[in-house]
Amino acid sequence: MGLRTKIGATITATAAVAVLVTGVQVPAMLIDDERETVLDRLRFAERVHQESGRVAYGARLDPPGVPPAFRERLAQGRHSTYLQETPDGRMIWAGVSTNGHLLVMNTPVSAVVTQVEQALWKSGAVGVGVTGLVSVAVAAGFGRRLRASARTAERIAEGDLTARLPEGGRDEITALTRTVNAMADALGSRLQAEREVTANIAHELRTPVAGMVAAAGLLPDGRAENMVKERAGRLRDLMEDVLEVARLDNDAEEADLRWVEAGRLARRAARAAVEARTAPGAPEPDVRVEVVEDARVHTDPRRVERVLTNLVTNAFRHGAPPVVIEVTGPVIRVRDHGPGFPGHLLSCGPQRFRTGAAGTGLGLGLTIAAGQARLIGAELRFTNPEGGGAQALLDLGAPAESDD
Structure with missing residues (x-):
């Protein structure tokens, strides 16, 4: 009721x-x-x-x-x-x-x-009849205001920090509205300040990190030298991830849409994830690409590959083999056989600097995947399917019509 x-x-x-x-x-x-x-x-x-x-x-x-x-x-x-x-x-x-x-x-x-x-x-x-009609009309007015406030609050919770509630009136709902708007203003200012600080730190570190990577590349091969090279490379990758998150936050990215086969994107992303994950002389991770039904999709191939690579890398890091990439038309599923996604990710989505594994990762990989998916107009969902494991579903939209 x-x-x-x-x-x-x-x-x-x-x-x-x-x-x-x-x-x-x-x-x-x-x-x-x-x-x-x-x-x-x-x-x-x-x-x-x-x-x-x-x-x-x-x-x-x-x-x-x-x-x-x-x-x-x-x-x-x-x-x-x-x-x-x-x-x-x-x-x-x-x-x-x-x-x-x-x-x-x-x-x-x-x-x-x-x-x-x-x-x-x-x-x-x-x-009684008139009172009932008037009370329903008055209650409907309150209900509309509360529903509008709830929808706006949902937009704020989903990340639209520009959304605000209307503040007309002098009743308790207006007082609540002012409080929620003040909270949204404070939250937006704080998040913006954090984003600016993170982006500025990453920009300041970019030059010295690049120099460190270049210097490490000049070191001869050896156990200690290879460890320095590996750590320098990880620091460079982390800095690039932080910069990419900052660009997505500031809407500084634009999609380059074109027609491409979904199956090809899945294979290239799997290959890139395996190459980035495999150490010299180590066995390759178990990843499989299953193209049930291929389709031409209108999307940004580079960003789709980035999304899929991050999903596969996350499956390598936090899941268990085998990792399966299944292509069914414009829908691509990435599934592992590990413990599944944590509850907070299923309910709230990926959050930067928060990861499901204790002490490993900063939560940037899935955050970037979600941001790139939004940029290209794709839908990215996270579930724990029956039978165990974690599954990420990337829906790239309607495929191209057949020429037949």
Whole structure:
């Protein structure tokens, strides 16, 4: 049940209860007043009867037709009134037992009471209906504002830090809106500052790292020398990854779209990942490319290869062999047989400087893959399929139509 329905139902139910109480209590009060009037007349008639023996003011002695329940009350010797429902309407009885006789009088309930009662129920029904419509309309306004706020908050959570909530009004929703906007401003400023610092550090390190790599290349072969070369190469790759993340954050990249076969991209990415991962003299990692159905796709081949290479490299590093690249039309799946993706990645997507393996990696590979996929308009999803392992699915969009 939505908020609009809950608010409308609550207000309508409250109005209905108010109408019910009013429709019952007001006629009851009017009838009580008439009872007191009839009872006062009976007391006068009783006094006259006791003093002179006459029956006055419309009273009667032992008349027929006295309701049995009322007769039982009068037998107790006290003044009493009784409301009787008859086919012709309601009748008020008043009586008292005196000298072994019943002195009673009766009178119909005033037509004014009936008219007031009917007017209360009719106006109450109309009021409840109008209240229900107005409450639903007001609740719908609140609901629209809250839904718009929720959609904007989702955009902010997904990374659109330019999204803001409308701040019109002076109620509690507006106060919440201002708080969320202030939080988004603070978050955007902080993230922008972090990105600028990261990019500046990477730019400052680019020249000395390049010099270090060049100097390491001049070293002769040897255990210590090869270790220096390997570490220098890893530092260079890390710096390039950080720079690439910074360029993606700043929207400084543009896609170079062209028609290309998806199967060819998968094979080239697998080869590049294997070459980058294989040390001299070491066995090649177990990676397989299965082209179930090839397709021509309109995309940026360099960026697709970058995405697939990062996915395969991540599978090498955190998964278990074999790593399978399956091409089914424009959809390419990369699956390993390791422990699967961590829960935070499945729920929130890749996050820089956060990796699923304790103490290894900075989480930049999958962050870059996700950023490149967004840039080329592809969809990248991460799942843990049945049977174990982790699977990344890259959907490159609609394939080219066949010429047949």
